[in-house]
């Protein structure tokens with residue numbers, strides 16, 4: 001079999017607000033189809049700035065056309081070496097490689113008439129536990145009622161303990177709760193520890209990105225001082241991006257983004273690295289599209305150290321138009337049994353949703369996270385004010 005062409009599909013997913021954040025995000029999804037001379041077509045997705053990933057994918061066409069798609073590792077290494085002049089370990093390059101790699105696993109599954117999870121070692125489980133995003137008790141109760149979720153995450157660092165206390169009172173002790181601080185640059189290590197200590201009483205499943213993700217030493221200090229499992233890893237690419245987090249056991253939960261870590265191949269290597277350190281895997285979703293989510297389901301079906309899958313329930317309408325939804329039922333997602341990834345995109349839906357941009361916009365004035373009057377400076381990097389008001393909480 002030979003690869004004959006690749007085609008990219010960039011679409012505007014919609015505009016949404018990250019839970020607990022004041023930023024509005026203009027989301028895009030970039031899919032790729034890899035065509036072969038035997039008529040088998042593979043589907044993949046690349047994240048990490050999708051509009052740029054699309055251009056990177058166009059550049060990779062000459063690298064992959066003519067290759068036998070069954071030789072996934074050979075093609076992956078060829079892509080890495082050929083693009084290393086652009087820098088080897090960052091997104092969006094890893095997002096483009098991710099999309100190709102994912103499509104190759106899809107092709108292999110279709111060629112062998114078996115699901116991707118079977119190629120990865122077979123099933124550890126038939127269904128994947130999912131968690132949702134809830135910033136208020138009302139939203140939490142809605143998600144528990146509608147999807148049977150038994151795990152919910154809230155975000156931000158503004159009166160976090162107050163927020164978690166309200167959620168805990170609403171949903172009781174049988175629902176796992178998590179906090180994602182989103183690692184804002186102004187969140188000092190001391191404050192991350194103070195917030196973390198105020199959250200210990202709630203027995204969280206994990207405390208995510210308490211400090212900026214590139215500050216590994218700061219993350220270690222949080223790990224050493226806060227008695228909650230620490231989670232991180234969504235913004236890194238390739239196994240080298242998360243190597244220290246795993247090898248030095250700085251995290252308890254590793255959260256690779258299935259769209260930009262570098263593909264299913266990298267996810268499997270990362271999972272094995274994590275297994276050796278008794279670290280569990282909880283893939284990041286967030287802005288990620290539905291093809292990458294399918295890939296995550298196959299991976300989590302096969303690896304022993306799968307913890308849980310992030311999922312945007314009640315997401316933008318496009319998610320449920322561009323691919324068939326696998327519903328969350330009783331808090332779990334059923335693992336698909338069709339050959340390959342078992343999913344395809346509706347190309348008409350992609351065409352009907354052209355991408356117009358890929359940036360976040362500042363939050364609204366006086367939204368509580370930042371001092372009124374300063375919101376139109378970049379909300380993410382500016383120094384936080386009202387420290388007492390922000391950190392207060394916990395009863």
Ligand SMILES: [Mg+2]
Pocket residue numbers: 180182208209234284
């Ligand atoms: Mg996160």
